[in-house]
Amino acid sequence: MFWKRTTKKSMEYAESIIDTVREPLIALDQDLRVVSVSRSFYEVFKVYPEETVGKLIYDLGNKQWNIPKLRELLETILPKRTTFEDYEVEHDFATIGRRIMLLNARQIKRVWGKDRIILLAIEDITERREIETGLEKANEELTDLAAELNRVARAKSEFLANMSHELRTPLNSIIGFSEVLCDQTFGELNEKQEKYVNNVLASGKHLLLLINQILDMAKVESGKMNLTLSHLSIKNLLNEISMLVEDMVGKKKLHLALEIDRDLPDIEADELKVKEIIYNLLSNAVKFTPENGKIGIRAKKSDSDIEIVVWDTGVGLAPENMEKIFEGFFRVDTPYSRVTEGTGLGLPLSKKLVELHGGRLSVLSDGLDKGTSVLLTLPIVSAVGM
Amino acid sequence: MGKKVLVVDDNANNLLLEKDLLEVAGFTVFEAENAADGLIITRREKPDIVLMDVRLPDMRGTEAARILRRDKETADIPIVFVTSSVMAEGIEEIKDIKKSGFIGKPINTRTFVEEISRFMKP
Numbered sequence: 397m398f399w400k401r402t403t404k405k406s407m408e409y410a411e412s413i414i415d416t417v418r419e420p421l422i423a424l425d426q427d428l429r430v431v432s433v434s435r436s437f438y439e440v441f442k443v444y445p446e447e448t449v450g451k452l453i454y455d456l457g458n459k460q461w462n463i464p465k466l467r468e469l470l471e472t473i474l475p476k477r478t479t480f481e482d483y484e485v486e487h488d489f490a491t492i493g494r495r496i497m498l499l500n501a502r503q504i505k506r507v508w509g510k511d512r513i514i515l516l517a518i519e520d521i522t523e524r525r526e527i528e529t530g531l532e533k534a535n536e537e538l539t540d541l542a543a544e545l546n547r548v549a550r551a552k553s554e555f556l557a558n559m560s561h562e563l564r565t566p567l568n569s570i571i572g573f574s575e576v577l578c579d580q581t582f583g584e585l586n587e588k589q590e591k592y593v594n595n596v597l598a599s600g601k602h603l604l605l606l607i608n609q610i611l612d613m614a615k616v617e618s619g620k621m622n623l624t625l626s627h628l629s630i631k632n633l634l635n636e637i638s639m640l641v642e643d644m645v646g647k648k649k650l651h652l653a654l655e656i657d658r659d660l661p662d663i664e665a666d667e668l669k670v671k672e673i674i675y676n677l678l679s680n681a682v683k684f685t686p687e688n689g690k691i692g693i694r695a696k697k698s699d700s701d702i703e704i705v706v707w708d709t710g711v712g713l714a715p716e717n718m719e720k721i722f723e724g725f726f727r728v729d730t731p732y733s734r735v736t737e738g739t740g741l742g743l744p745l746s747k748k749l750v751e752l753h754g755g756r757l758s759v760l761s762d763g764l765d766k767g768t769s770v771l772l773t774l775p776i777v778s779a780v781g782m
Numbered sequence: 783m784g785k786k787v788l789v790v791d792d793n794a795n796n797l798l799l800e801k802d803l804l805e806v807a808g809f810t811v812f813e814a815e816n817a818a819d820g821l822i823i824t825r826r827e828k829p830d831i832v833l834m835d836v837r838l839p840d841m842r843g844t845e846a847a848r849i850l851r852r853d854k855e856t857a858d859i860p861i862v863f864v865t866s867s868v869m870a871e872g873i874e875e876i877k878d879i880k881k882s883g884f885i886g887k888p889i890n891t892r893t894f895v896e897e898i899s900r901f902m903k904p
């Protein structure tokens with residue numbers, strides 16, 4: 397009696413273990429008939445106890461388990477080895493569709509007899525495999541996309557180089573010959589001829605400026621614009637540029653005010669680029685200020701930056717145009733500025749060049765005819781290249 | 783007789799422009815519209831300087847320059863690349879050619895002669 401009770405107890409013990417396992421688990425006798433299966437087996441494979449226990453494994457679920465690879469494992473491989481791990485079987489089940497399973501098998505000799513039982517754990521890796529395949533595919537697509545982006549970037553920069561070359565070749569003739577004519581190297585021109593050829597020259601130079609600015613914009617945007625940093629006396633630079641616009645200022649009878657702090661420190665920056673920025677802003681101020689108006693530069697130190705304001709009493713900006721002016725090719729048409737005077741790229745490019753230095757540029761205006769101030773900061777010590 | 787200069791450029795207008803500027807300044811100007819002719823004229827005339835376009839119909843101006851550098855007779859003739867390839871790649875291409883200079887197009891006609899004179903022996 398005691399013996400029977402122990403057997404029953406250990407049976408219950410074994411079955412409770414089998415039921416606890418999350419993966420489907422089958423125990424087979426040596427004739428490959430099902431002794432016991434885990435609850436998860438019923439759930440996963442949608443079969444019922446009455447059509448399972450005592451049946452030949454191949455006959456389960458209406459002979460759905462008659463799988464050649466399973467037969468091979470149970471009949472050919474297992475008799476030679478007592479355990480087998482991660483044996484992959486793929487099978488299309490009528491009830492649950494195509495599944496990929498990893499089988500782990502183990503033969504156990506019963507203590508009280510010569511029979512063996514076979515434990516078969518089934519790990520359903522269909523979803524995992526799908527995720528893996530999906531990841532692999534996504535990865536491949538990503539690699540393709542990166543290659544495509546590289547190709548596009550290369551094509552774009554080749555296109556720009558070609559465009560630059562193709563436009564410069566005819567411009568060399570336009571600017572060169574009209575310059576020679578202007579200089580009257582090969583004979584005198586009458587007043588009208590001189591005026592017209594000057595127009596050709598000015599338009600040619602305008603076109604060249606446009607090409608250069610477009611290329612610079614493209615360079616900044618593709619991260620190919622490099623700064624050549626040096627220690628720069630910003631005080632001297634501001635004085636120098638204001639002298640450069642003296643002619644323009646004089647022609648429009650403008651008053652130019654310079655307020656540069658005595659203790660304005662030198663900065664670390666790209667001299668040519670900073671000159672270009674200040675020149676752009678100052679010539680905008682001249683362009684958009686009517687005769688007898690005022691323009692000016694204020695510069696001071698502000699923490700670890702220097703702060704420069706280029707201001708004017710000119711046409712100002714309507715609130716709705718505040719953002720548009722940075723979009724490129726936006727120009728305010730005013731009685732004071734002919735449309736052909738600017739490229740519409742000076743301000744967006746200046747902003748990008750300031751930002752490349754690690755500074756900021758913003759535009760302030762109280763509205764139409766209320767003047768404009770451009771505020772820019774440049775770090776005293778550059779963080780670029782650190 | 784003035785100094786001898788060879789201008790190699792496949793664009794007839796640009797060739798004429800450079801020729802005019804140089805002749806006004808007293809140079810004797812030879813012209814070639816492709817690299818092959820440029821090489822022949824260089825060997826025959828031994829000019830004081832060669833002005834070379836980079837994109838030529840038969841080969842790149844830089845390749846022609848390397849051929850001239852390999853020839854003892856022409857190895858020391860200064861070569862100035864007058865080119866529309868002003869972007870980084872263009873400048874990179876010519877930087878290892880000895881005794882060479884670079885002038886980007888469009889040229890400044892008012893300073894052109896002075897610029898190329900700087901590359902010539904005094």
